[in-house]
Amino acid sequence: MSDDLIQVGRVAGAFGVRGEVRITSFTADPVALLDYRDLKREDGAPALTLLAGRPAKGGIVARAKEIETREQAEALRGLKLFIPRSTLPETDDEDEFYVTDLIGLAVETPEGEPLGAIRSVQDFGAGDLLEILPPEGGATWYLPFTKEAVPEVRLAAGKVIGVRPQEVE
Known part of the structure; x- marks a missing residue:
């Protein structure tokens, strides 16, 4: 593609x-x-x-x-x-982006520990989920694309800040 x-x-x-x-x-x-x-x-x-x-x-x-x-x-x-x-129209600010821009971005904890990379963005009916490929490979896992689970998206830096799955309520 x-x-x-x-x-x-x-x-x-x-x-x-x-x-x-x-x-x-x-x-x-x-x-x-x-x-x-x-x-x-x-x-x-x-x-x-x-x-x-x-x-x-x-x-x-x-x-x-x-x-x-x-x-x-x-x-x-x-x-x-x-x-x-x-x-597509250009986005106006850093908090506005297209979902496709997230694919391939690194996912890190707020402390900088790598959690993986975004493989896809899915919506099975209850809101967007980021499919994360762990750094060591293996089975992917899902992170809700909410402010609580993903407090920051840093497109220019090529990463998002996320929390570990067990830390999401």
């Missing part, structure tokens, strides 16, 4: 019989996908050109230039959708 692409959604399948497609959105406002319009594949090749859409649970239902039938929409199920990083 190109480093300048950010995943903003995934095709969830067909909707109805007229070629509309359900898209799970990974944006704060699912309807923002319509503003990006030209969505890319993981390799940067064109994926979908959104023409119109409406909000739906967890995302949008949209018409795309490339899809005319239900079968075509269903065939795209699972397709990851990306936009160029350059199309």
